[in-house]
Amino acid sequence: xxxxxxxxxxxxxxxxxYDDGPSLVVAGAxxxxxxxxxxxxxxxxxxxxxxxTVLALxxxxxxxREMKRRIASVTxxxxxxxxxxxxxxxxxYRILRRESDRIGFPSDFTIYDSTxxxxxxxxxxxxxxxxxxxxxxxxxxxxxxxxxxxxxxxxAYDRNQELLSYDNLSKTPRTNEIYRxxxxxxxxxxxxxxxxxxxxxxxxFRDHPDVLAKYREQFRYVLVDEYQDTNFAQHLxxxxxxxxxxxxxxxxxxxQSIYSFRGANIDNMLRFKDHYPACxxxxxxRNYRSTQNIVNAANSLIAKNKEQIxxxxxxxxxxxxxxxxISSYSDYEEAYLVSTGIIDMMRDKGxxxxxxxxxxxxxxxxxxxxxxxxxRLIKYRIYGSQSxxxxxxxxxxxxxxxxxxxxxxxxxxKRIINYPARGIGNTTxxxxxxxxxxxxxxxxxxxxxxxxxxxxxxxxxxAKLQDFRLMMEDFRENNQRMPVVELVEYVxxxxxxxxxxxxxxxxxxxxxxxxxxxxxxxxxxxVSIRQEEGSENISLADFLTEISLMTDQDNEKDENADLVxxxxxxxxxxxxxxxxxxxxxxxxxxxxxRSMDNPRAIEEERRLFYVAITRAKENCIITYAKNxxxxxxxNTATPSFFIKDIDSKYLLFPSDIELPLQxxxxxxxxxxxxxxxxxxxxxxxxxxxxxxxxxxxxxxxxEESSAxxxxxxxxxxxxxxxxxxxTCIKNTKxxxxxxxxxxxxxxxxxxxxxxxxxxxxxxxxxxxxxxxGNARVTIKFKNAGEKKxxxxxxxxxxxxx
DNA sequence: GGCCGGGGCATTTTT
DNA sequence: TGCCCCGGCC
Numbered sequence: 001x002x003x004x005x006x007x008x009x010x011x012x013x014x015x016x017x018y019d020d021g022p023s024l025v026v027a028g029a030x031x032x033x034x035x036x037x038x039x040x041x042x043x044x045x046x047x048x049x050x051x052x053t054v055l056a057l058x059x060x061x062x063x064x065r066e067m068k069r070r071i072a073s074v075t076x077x078x079x080x081x082x083x084x085x086x087x088x089x090x091x092x093y094r095i096l097r098r099e100s101d102r103i104g105f106p107s108d109f110t111i112y113d114s115t116x117x118x119x120x121x122x123x124x125x126x127x128x129x130x131x132x133x134x135x136x137x138x139x140x141x142x143x144x145x146x147x148x149x150x151x152x153x154x155x156a157y158d159r160n161q162e163l164l165s166y167d168n169l170s171k172t173p174r175t176n177e178i179y180r181x182x183x184x185x186x187x188x189x190x191x192x193x194x195x196x197x198x199x200x201x202x203x204x205f206r207d208h209p210d211v212l213a214k215y216r217e218q219f220r221y222v223l224v225d226e227y228q229d230t231n232f233a234q235h236l237x238x239x240x241x242x243x244x245x246x247x248x249x250x251x252x253x254x255x256q257s258i259y260s261f262r263g264a265n266i267d268n269m270l271r272f273k274d275h276y277p278a279c280x281x282x283x284x285x286r287n288y289r290s291t292q293n294i295v296n297a298a299n300s301l302i303a304k305n306k307e308q309i310x311x312x313x314x315x316x317x318x319x320x321x322x323x324x325x326i327s328s329y330s331d332y333e334e335a336y337l338v339s340t341g342i343i344d345m346m347r348d349k350g351x352x353x354x355x356x357x358x359x360x361x362x363x364x365x366x367x368x369x370x371x372x373x374x375x376r377l378i379k380y381r382i383y384g385s386q387s388x389x390x391x392x393x394x395x396x397x398x399x400x401x402x403x404x405x406x407x408x409x410x411x412x413x414k415r416i417i418n419y420p421a422r423g424i425g426n427t428t429x430x431x432x433x434x435x436x437x438x439x440x441x442x443x444x445x446x447x448x449x450x451x452x453x454x455x456x457x458x459x460x461x462x463a464k465l466q467d468f469r470l471m472m473e474d475f476r477e478n479n480q481r482m483p484v485v486e487l488v489e490y491v492x493x494x495x496x497x498x499x500x501x502x503x504x505x506x507x508x509x510x511x512x513x514x515x516x517x518x519x520x521x522x523x524x525x526x527v528s529i530r531q532e533e534g535s536e537n538i539s540l541a542d543f544l545t546e547i548s549l550m551t552d553q554d555n556e557k558d559e560n561a562d563l564v565x566x567x568x569x570x571x572x573x574x575x576x577x578x579x580x581x582x583x584x585x586x587x588x589x590x591x592x593x594r595s596m597d598n599p600r601a602i603e604e605e606r607r608l609f610y611v612a613i614t615r616a617k618e619n620c621i622i623t624y625a626k627n628x629x630x631x632x633x634x635n636t637a638t639p640s641f642f643i644k645d646i647d648s649k650y651l652l653f654p655s656d657i658e659l660p661l662q663x664x665x666x667x668x669x670x671x672x673x674x675x676x677x678x679x680x681x682x683x684x685x686x687x688x689x690x691x692x693x694x695x696x697x698x699x700x701x702x703e704e705s706s707a708x709x710x711x712x713x714x715x716x717x718x719x720x721x722x723x724x725x726x727t728c729i730k731n732t733k734x735x736x737x738x739x740x741x742x743x744x745x746x747x748x749x750x751x752x753x754x755x756x757x758x759x760x761x762x763x764x765x766x767x768x769x770x771x772x773g774n775a776r777v778t779i780k781f782k783n784a785g786e787k788k789x790x791x792x793x794x795x796x797x798x799x800x801x
Numbered sequence: 802g803g804c805c806g807g808g809g810c811a812t813t814t815t816t
Numbered sequence: 817t818g819c820c821c822c823g824g825c826c
Binding site: 058059060061062063072087089090093111113114133193194195198226258259261262264361362363364418421423424425426427428467547549550551568569570571573574589592593594595604605608630631632695 | 802803808809811812813814815816
Binding site for chain 1: 817819821
């Protein structure tokens with residue numbers, strides 16, 4: 001246990017041991033930032049700090065989880081449970097719920113994710129009869145978000161000349177009115193959006209000194225990861241909590257600040273010293289991740305930025321290969337070259353799929369790359385922008401849960417009031433909504449008594465509304481007495497969701513069923529873990545709290561899979577790969593066109609490129625195309641000027657290609673033309689591929705990261721099962737076949753069969769009832785007792801004995 | 802109230 | 817190229 005200090009280098013150890021006031025750790029890419037943070041916490045625990053007095057804030061659930069795991073490995077697993085470690089949002093959501101009586105919100109308030117917020121903003125824009133071409137919902141949303149992040153309430157907005165004149169100039173003078181209405185609607189609905197959690201926390205601490213004092217007293221040490229990504233609201237929370245004891249320890253890399261569009265303010269880091277003149281700055285400058293060439297190339301690039309904390313990142317790893325720059329005729333060919341490169345490097349150097357990542361600036365670039373991977377039978381995983389909890393079918397089910405917990409939750413009601421279809425259409429919803437706004441009550445109140453609010457609806461509609469209301473009330477009552485697991489099953493069934501999901505047997509439909517099943521499994525797991533931990537009454541609200549702020553799509557199983565990773569550069573932050581392809585290095589794409597006229601934005605794009613390069617451990621390959629399909633049209637493109645920002649002595653331009661490019665040299669014969677550009681030296685077996693392009697089987701040779709994933713973290717604590725038969729991929733072409741069939745028809749089972757369930761483990765069938773989609777099976781599980789399961793939902797494997 | 806098709810439109814997205 | 821929104825039609 002004392003060993004943790006010996007694993008650190010001098011500057012890392014200095015940072016961990018220093019305990020005399022505010023500390024800022026400037027941690028270069030790959031310099032062991034997480035190690036310092038975890039050691040610091042372990043060190044605090046070792047030196048008498050009780051775990052519940054340590055507050056450690058991260059930006060992702062994943063980061064928090066990973067840190068907990070690492071701390072547990074050097075200290076005591078039991079201890080980490082009591083650490084206050086998590087994302088800003090989840091920690092302060094917890095605190096706000098606890099202090100809800102102070103802020104005028106119900107303790108069961110629910111959370112609007114960005115989609116919910118945007119929908120509400122759209123509704124309001126429509127209600128105000130504004131043109132949504134001028135008042136673009138996305139733009140308004142970010143205006144409101146930025147305001148909240150800067151702690152500008154709508155009252156403050158009214159007084160802020162700068163904001164008002166900006167809105168006037170942008171021809172959107174009524175922005176603040178939208179903000180105000182939006183805010184009122186959220187309060188009426190008993191919901192907060194992500195930004196509101198931080199804003200309300202600040203209001204809580206500002207207006208209730210006793211509450212602030214309490215948490216100040218409790219959190220005797222505050223640590224923040226990725227400090228360069230904090231916004232003003234987050235910064236101020238931290239400052240307030242540390243005001244007295246000054247035990248603040250922040251870690252970050254200004255060179256990797258890439259989230260300003262979400263309100264992150266790099267100045268929090270750059271000016272930390274101004275705020276805490278007594279602070280001690282530690283610089284972690286040794287990069288343990290990459291070769292010297294990669295580090296040097298990245299350094300020479302970032303040196304072009306003006307705003308930064310000067311530091312000299314160095315590597316003592318091998319010198320390594322130069323960063324290759326590869327030109328291609330088109331995006332199509334670029335994808336081809338990358339896939340060829342992967343295959344060649346695997347063959348020549350013995351790499352496996354998971355040693356590669358392909359990084360791009362925009363999600364739209366992934367399609368061509370995907371196709372190329374599929375054609376060449378390269379197994380890959382794509383991190384799309386849609387996470388598990390963003391999927392429609394998941395949001396729909398969760399919306400039911402949200403309304404059960406908080407019937408005022410307007411966006412959730414709108415989501416489910418006519419899903420499954422029950423004849424309550426948009427016209428009716430509009431009427432209800434108008435009435436609610438006019439009377440200043442929540443939508444639910446109007447639904448509950450439409451006559452009272454003089455909603456002009458016909459008898460038939462009134463009856464349908466009544467049915468809906470009764471159903472929801474029934475759910476709420478059952479929520480009082482039914483265990484959560486039973487309740488959620490009841491809800492999915494009685495609402496009709498289960499029914500319509502099973503009608504759809506298309507490939508997408510099956511995937512939706514699996515996702516919903518996955519959600520139900522997650523609830524089972526959540527409940528059983530909480531029970532394991534000793535909690536007795538686990539409520540639906542508890543589960544919602546857990547998942548409302550979980551948008552992670554990570555999964556242990558996925559991470560270990562041997563697959564090439566495709567993702568945006570943003571998504572790659574914090575990750576590392578032996579070989580990284582950075583594709584689409586062209587002006588107007590990377591850097592993005594929208595940043596071209598703004599020096600600060602260009603600097604951020606440059607940092608983004610820096611992040612991309614520093615993901616690579618061994619090889620970094622940059623590619624660009626001279627022609628690219630964008631928005632349905634082919635456009636000519638020029639190589640990104642960022643490439644020239646890198647000192648050319650760290651770059652390798654293969655063949656005769658120099659910047660700027662000579663144009664028109666591409667041969668009509670694809671094979672011939674390509675040769676000139678390939679650096680990996682293998683001629684493509686083009687014919688072999690074309691036969692593949694005809695098979696458009698979507699389930700072939702790739703895995704979508706979010707398909708069939710669960711809440712990830714929870715998974716690991718469940719008793720290990722042989723899950724080999726449960727993969728969602730059915731892949732006959734590359735040899736990943738389901739070793740066992742899932743049983744979901746009653747005919748396939750008989751009483752007495754020994755079965756294996758994903759969650760409950762081994763069991764024996766003791767009863768079968770019903771037919772088709774309603775078939776249920778009662779299974780006596782070895783360790784989980786007797787359960788009645790909807791057969792269509794239960795993924796069972798028959799044990800042949 | 803629900804479905805289909807044409808027109809307008811396109812960064813990044815830890816929570 | 818593909819998604820989203822709206823308007824027209826049943």
